[in-house]
Amino acid sequence: MLKKLSFTDEVVDIVTPTNEVLSAKYKRSFAYITVRDRLPITITNVIDLLVRDKDKIIDEFGELAKEEIKEVIGQFSKLKNELQTNKPFQLLTSDGSDVPAWNAYYERETDREGEVPRWFRTSWIYAECYMYRRIRETFELSSSLKTFDPFRKSKEEAFHSSVDAMAILGDYVLQQLQAHGVKRFPSSEMKKVALWGNQYDLSRPVGSELPEENDPLKNIQLLSDHVLVDESEKMWSVLEAAAKHRESITIDIVADNAGYELFADMCLADTLCAFSLATKIRFYVKTMPWFISDTMEKDFHWMRHKLLEFSNEYPNLADLANRWEEHLNLKKWYIEVGDFWTLPHVYSEMKTADHQLYDKLSDATLIIFKGDLNYRKLLGETNWAPTESFSNALQGFHPAPLVTLRTIKADLICGLKPGQAEATAAKSEKWLITGDYALIQFDG
Numbered sequence: 001m002l003k004k005l006s007f008t009d010e011v012v013d014i015v016t017p018t019n020e021v022l023s024a025k026y027k028r029s030f031a032y033i034t035v036r037d038r039l040p041i042t043i044t045n046v047i048d049l050l051v052r053d054k055d056k057i058i059d060e061f062g063e064l065a066k067e068e069i070k071e072v073i074g075q076f077s078k079l080k081n082e083l084q085t086n087k088p089f090q091l092l093t094s095d096g097s098d099v100p101a102w103n104a105y106y107e108r109e110t111d112r113e114g115e116v117p118r119w120f121r122t123s124w125i126y127a128e129c130y131m132y133r134r135i136r137e138t139f140e141l142s143s144s145l146k147t148f149d150p151f152r153k154s155k156e157e158a159f160h161s162s163v164d165a166m167a168i169l170g171d172y173v174l175q176q177l178q179a180h181g182v183k184r185f186p187s188s189e190m191k192k193v194a195l196w197g198n199q200y201d202l203s204r205p206v207g208s209e210l211p212e213e214n215d216p217l218k219n220i221q222l223l224s225d226h227v228l229v230d231e232s233e234k235m236w237s238v239l240e241a242a243a244k245h246r247e248s249i250t251i252d253i254v255a256d257n258a259g260y261e262l263f264a265d266m267c268l269a270d271t272l273c274a275f276s277l278a279t280k281i282r283f284y285v286k287t288m289p290w291f292i293s294d295t296m297e298k299d300f301h302w303m304r305h306k307l308l309e310f311s312n313e314y315p316n317l318a319d320l321a322n323r324w325e326e327h328l329n330l331k332k333w334y335i336e337v338g339d340f341w342t343l344p345h346v347y348s349e350m351k352t353a354d355h356q357l358y359d360k361l362s363d364a365t366l367i368i369f370k371g372d373l374n375y376r377k378l379l380g381e382t383n384w385a386p387t388e389s390f391s392n393a394l395q396g397f398h399p400a401p402l403v404t405l406r407t408i409k410a411d412l413i414c415g416l417k418p419g420q421a422e423a424t425a426a427k428s429e430k431w432l433i434t435g436d437y438a439l440i441q442f443d444g
């Protein structure tokens, strides 16, 4: 009798070859661990939430939700099974504005791969984005749960557990804001605060914990020798030169996680405006629940309202929330939403996939990309040699001068000095996935 092939027979027991796109087909890669272990856990957690919070959800979304919760749970069990048995992907069927782009991507990949993409064969970025899109689609196809965000509760809990850290940072930032015109822009502190804020994502692998030190300003000192590349001077030079020569300075922030990280990004944005290093800031956020903790527009407004509620306990947090509301009202700050950020495209494809967005980013004086997922997309999800230059790794993506503030949480990197990757690996075996190391890389 012929041995029945299991999908793991297709997985090869190697690390990702240099210059290849990351994929769960390489068994010794973080992509494999993620698709095998981490993604099914995410689906299980969504199912558990629906079971545990059933009554509350029915209260909020109406009686019809009672039946639909059961159906949705069934769909998620099916999705998990599809993943774990390496089934082919499917076309999306909901009426979301991004569905044509998703389905075009599916057709393109099917042509390129010579077969319908599957979880353990296609690129990691496609598989992981596809899972979050399928979760979204399941809710979209219901009648009563269309707007349900399965990660809202986790995002809100994470916000509450970081209020003390925000209060410390908030006090510091308000002091700086009051000192503008007298003191220089606190560049060293603010870049690190926004950089290490990226440790606060909710899809951390087991073993990569948040800092025990609650004071973010002390924490950034402890981590100062963990920034493997720091090209922040070049980013300040761009802004200082623009401040000297121009009246308007637009900074685009491609945001990442809600909660503490977003708070830290807004502190950076506010300080840049106060010190005249920016006149307009556009925050790009996601249109749907994404990679658990990524910011949606509603998460931003929710945070602002929560901060206002602290007016007795932490008046500085409320003051900051009021300032940010004013920036939005005065059209100094914008929250930008768009489908591209939740498509599986890497950024070298932006110009053809969404030329309007590319043109818009091209108007910026500086673009700041936050976090690990943005870094993966910047690098084309490719396993570059660690010494490859950042500029080459971007593969032609250059709408405007750009900088990435990333704590390292996936096994791809570039722009290191010869020997630096090896020396870091000798200090910490899991340096590429724990988020304990970081990069500030600039392309001018």
Ligand SMILES: O=P(O)(O)OC[C@H]1O[C@](O)(CO)[C@@H](O)[C@@H]1O
Residues within 6 Å of the ligand: 034, 128, 198, 201, 202, 203, 204, 205, 256, 257, 291, 370, 371, 372, 373, 374, 376, 409, 410
């Ligand atoms: O919020 P970030 O920094 O984009 O990180 C998201 C997480 O998702 C991944 O990109 C994939 O699971 C990890 O590499 C990372 O831990």
Ligand SMILES: [Mn+2]
Residues within 6 Å of the ligand: 201, 256, 257, 291, 293, 294, 371, 373
């Ligand atoms: Mn994220």
